Amino acid sequence: MKIIESTKIKEKAYFEKLENGLNIIIIPKANTNKKYIIWGTNFGSIDNRFIMPQTNEEVFIPDGVAHFLEHKMFEQKNGTNSLDVLMALGLEANAYTTNDHTAYLFECSSDKFYEGLDELMDYVQNPYFTNENVEKEKGIIGQEIMMYDDDPGFKLYLNTMDCLYHKNAVKLDIAGTIESISKIDPDVLYKCYNTFYHPSNMTLVVCGDFKPEDLLEEIKKRLQPKENQGEIKRIYEIEEDTINKKSKEANMEVSTPIFMIGIKDKLPNTEEIVKKHIAIEVLLNMLIGKSSNLYKELYNTGDLLAEPDLEYEFSKQYAHVLVGGQSKNPEMIYEKFKDEVSKFKKDGLNEEHFERIKRKIYGDYVTEYNSVADIARMFLADSFKGINSFDYIEKFNTVTKEYTQQILNEVFSEDKMAVSIIKPK
Amino acid sequence: MNYKKENLKQGITFHKINTNKFKTNLFAIFLTTKLDRETITKNALLAAVLRRGTKKLNTQEEISKSLENMYGANFDCGVEKTGDNQVIKFYLESINNEFLPSQENLSKECLEILLDIVFNPFLEDNKFKQEYVDGEKENLKQIIQGKIDNKARYAYDRCIEEMYKNEPYGLYKYGYIEDLENINSQNLYEYYLELIKTVKIDIFVSGDLDENIISEIKENEIIKNLEERIPKYNINNENIQKNKVDEPQVISESMQITQGKLILGLDVLENKKECKYWASVYNIILGGSANSKMFQNVREKASLAYSAGSSYLRQKDNIFIKCGIDIPNYEKTLGLIKEQLKQMENGDFTDDDINNAKILISSTVGSIPETQDSEITYYFSQELSDEFVSIEDYIKKINEVTKQQIIEIAKNIQINTIYFLKD
The missing domain is CATH 3.30.830.10 (Metalloenzyme, LuxS/M16 peptidase-like)
Structure with a gap:
């Protein structure tokens, strides 16, 4: 196993790629009773057209299949549900689907880890889809879609994506629509399963008090033999650099308007992405973070009640900056934000301010290592982006003021910005 | 046992949790009062006003800057209902000295800032700064109105309100818009002075901390100046008599x-x-x-x-x-x-x-x-x-x-x- 150590935060990660292609990452952590395992496949809601390596068949799938598949993986041939089995062991089990991956996980604070591992590795490797169980799931997922329909924050985000993207599937609801899921059948689920749930498309991450060599053997023992598979060719719509629309507004049951400013960025380059990510986080905090002039002004006028949520979100297929919050005057906030960006571009970054925010961001990264769950989820999500999570700590000092200024000029351009607003009815 | 507590004075308790599971230390101060329609809105407003500035750091911006320099120490405060009590909570989390890129002692600094926020507020003309109180009244109003935003939470809160109509537990933890009108910087400050003299105070520290933190606290001027008190709060374990209802x-x-x-x-x-x-x-x-x-x-x-x-x-x-x-x-x-x-x-x-x-x-x-x-x-x-x-x-x-x-x-x-x- 390849060992990477971060001396700054005193943690190590063990990396192994098995012959069948499965990536395994183990982050041993002493002094904790919690163990967290997460097994993910690089298959998310945006992967809706691909060529199956086994048959060379091109497959188009309805929106929402990755998420539907996630729901259906728990059902077993013998009539049991693996989620129930794991819960019965006292394990906190769950699964989730994002734009670019699907993950199955449990957290253990007892001696039942290996019993849980039996179940997890068994159900992820043994799908069981029938017409009947697929039909039944449509009711449950339909309710889930409707629940999100009432969620203003969710709508706000989707509308932002709709502003930024013309065709990229990131603008669609991960769960699909009631209409799109009605077309899902066992055949399409099996096709996706057989393609994307191959070890070569998956990463397994474990964090907790383990001896990595022993754990690796335990994982290997539970892997079922599978023939090697070639690369999966994924076909994505070609996305233009421009944004789709400047703004989108909707009305929902909210007390005060909510807004999200989006900035579309070009597709990330794996070499640079960690550095760029750090620089963008520093910039967002300098522009509108807690100690910024703009935040102070907007707080004092009662236009912002709390610090906005600041994020740089990216996968291999998309990248964008998001600034979200709640305000009586969302349009004004958007204008002021754009003005502040121009001012920063013109005046350059203040040295003291830059260094102070860097210290803050560094502390945020260190704090992520408080929980085995956060660590494991971070390593998994980063691995699908081609990133080793420790790089955020290790490359930290390479982010200079000059570099950050350059990123400001490159990324924060007005013609790539849009705003989504939800107002009270 | 990794937990110890010590009465600093009557009504003021220090709790220490030793743990090496984290990269951070967490400090907390809790002020516990009885749930009461008279004070619930004031308490919610107080938490918001106190975080606006201290005698040393007069503005929120100065507090934020200090915290950012302390490797992004995180401050948080709020109010909660715990049984028939309303608790005003203040937290400060900071990186443990061991994981800092340079030699610094953040924990002492953290504790001082947190104590200052709660016990040494910024004053103008011997009362809270008018602008802070007015601004926070407006914010709190929006928070109370925001109750409807999360539908599941709203339904749950409403069910409790109906179940505990005219009882303390039926009160909304952020208080009431109509009660905000009568609060001003003068009477809020008077209320605060009274509260600080009588309220139950609990101070928590959690992390891989030095034993001498307790003596640091005892020698802190703010703690020294606090008086003993017989705090009024509801003991949560006391039997609750419930009446039978014929029909829900x-x-x-x-x-x-x-x-x-x-x-x-x-x-x-x-x-x-x-x-x-x-x-x-x-x-x-x-x-x-x-x-x-x-x-x-x-x-x-x-x-x-x-x-x-x-x-x-x-x-x-x-x-x-x-x-x-x-x-x-x-x-x-x-x-x-x-x-x-x-x-x-x-x-x-x-x-x-x-x-x-x-x-x-x-x-x-x-x-x-x-x-x-x-x-x-x-x-x-x-x-x-x-x-x-x-x-x-x-x-x-x-x-x-x-x-x-x-x-x-x-x-x-x-x-x-x-x-x-x-x-």
């Missing part, structure tokens, strides 16, 4: 939503101390896990709901059943829920169900020390219930619960309120 009250409200939120507020009429453990297990079997009756029968088998579960409110002896459903399925879901309650009464659950519930609770309680603020919250709730049950003993008591005891709880459950949020 049924309330429905309309909003523009697509998914209905159905909440059932149940009373646990048994109120022996040990019953809290029985009711915990009962709740898990009824609706507290993916194996529960609610999840299995209402969500999975009948496909009636996306969310279906229940939670047990220990301090008030209530169980709340919560479902997100298709609006026309109201009657059908309600019928099915009542059937689950009946099954519980009939003892229609297996030894496996009981064991699974016990394992789940043990594992949840057992992992409390894995999160710094959960561990603080656990010891604080022991403090408020005026008894001490260690995490190990808690798990032991859960494991002693029998089927007969769970059935006894089931027979002593009544539906108090049915609340439905629809279109």
Whole structure:
């Protein structure tokens, strides 16, 4: 196993790629009773057209299949549900689907880890889809879609994506629509399963008090033999650099308007992405973070009640900056934000301010290592982006003021910005 | 045992949790008062005004800058209902000195800033700064209005309000817009001075901290200047008498939503101390896990709901059943829920169900020390219930619960309120 150590935060990660292609990452952590395992496949809601390596068949799938598949993986041939089995062991089990991956996980604070591992590795490797169980799931997922329909924050985000993207599937609801899921059948689920749930498309991450060599053997023992598979060719719509629309507004049951400013960025380059990510986080905090002039002004006028949520979100297929919050005057906030960006571009970054925010961001990264769950989820999500999570700590000092200024000029351009607003009815 | 407490003065308690599980240290100060319509809005406003500035750091911007320089120390404050008390909570989290890129001592600095925020507020003309009070009144108003934003939470809050009409627990933790009008910087400051003299104060530190932190606290000028007090608060473990109701009250409200939120507020009429453990297990079997009756029968088998579960409110002896459903399925879901309650009464659950519930609770309680603020919250709730049950003993008591005891709880459950949020 390849060992990477971060001396700054005193943690190590063990990396192994098995012959069948499965990536395994183990982050041993002493002094904790919690163990967290997460097994993910690089298959998310945006992967809706691909060529199956086994048959060379091109497959188009309805929106929402990755998420539907996630729901259906728990059902077993013998009539049991693996989620129930794991819960019965006292394990906190769950699964989730994002734009670019699907993950199955449990957290253990007892001696039942290996019993849980039996179940997890068994159900992820043994799908069981029938017409009947697929039909039944449509009711449950339909309710889930409707629940999100009432969620203003969710709508706000989707509308932002709709502003930024013309065709990229990131603008669609991960769960699909009631209409799109009605077309899902066992055949399409099996096709996706057989393609994307191959070890070569998956990463397994474990964090907790383990001896990595022993754990690796335990994982290997539970892997079922599978023939090697070639690369999966994924076909994505070609996305233009421009944004789709400047703004989108909707009305929902909210007390005060909510807004999200989006900035579309070009597709990330794996070499640079960690550095760029750090620089963008520093910039967002300098522009509108807690100690910024703009935040102070907007707080004092009662236009912002709390610090906005600041994020740089990216996968291999998309990248964008998001600034979200709640305000009586969302349009004004958007204008002021754009003005502040121009001012920063013109005046350059203040040295003291830059260094102070860097210290803050560094502390945020260190704090992520408080929980085995956060660590494991971070390593998994980063691995699908081609990133080793420790790089955020290790490359930290390479982010200079000059570099950050350059990123400001490159990324924060007005013609790539849009705003989504939800107002009270 | 990694937990120690010491009375600094009557009514002022210091709690220390030693743990090396984290990269951070967490400091907290809790001020506990009785829930009361008279003071609830003032307390909520106070938390917001205090974080605006201290004698040394006059503005929020200066506080933020100091915290950013301390490697992004995180400050948070707010109000919470805990049983019949309202607790004003202040937290500060910072990186443990060991993980800093340079040699610095952040923990001492942290403690000082936190104490300053609570006990050394910025004043102008011997009262709170007018601008801060006015601004925070406006903010709090928006927060109170924002109650409707999260529909599931709103339905739950409304159900509690209806269940505890005219009782302290029915109060909304952020207070009331109409009560805000009469508050100004002068009378809020007078209220604050009185509060600081009489309120129950708990100071928590959690992390890999030096033993001498306790002497640092004792020698702190602010602590030295605080007077002894006989704090007025409600001990949470005292028996709650509940009245039998003939028929549950049924309330429905309309909003523009697509998914209905159905909440059932149940009373646990048994109120022996040990019953809290029985009711915990009962709740898990009824609706507290993916194996529960609610999840299995209402969500999975009948496909009636996306969310279906229940939670047990220990301090008030209530169980709340919560479902997100298709609006026309109201009657059908309600019928099915009542059937689950009946099954519980009939003892229609297996030894496996009981064991699974016990394992789940043990594992949840057992992992409390894995999160710094959960561990603080656990010891604080022991403090408020005026008894001490260690995490190990808690798990032991859960494991002693029998089927007969769970059935006894089931027979002593009544539906108090049915609340439905629809279109």
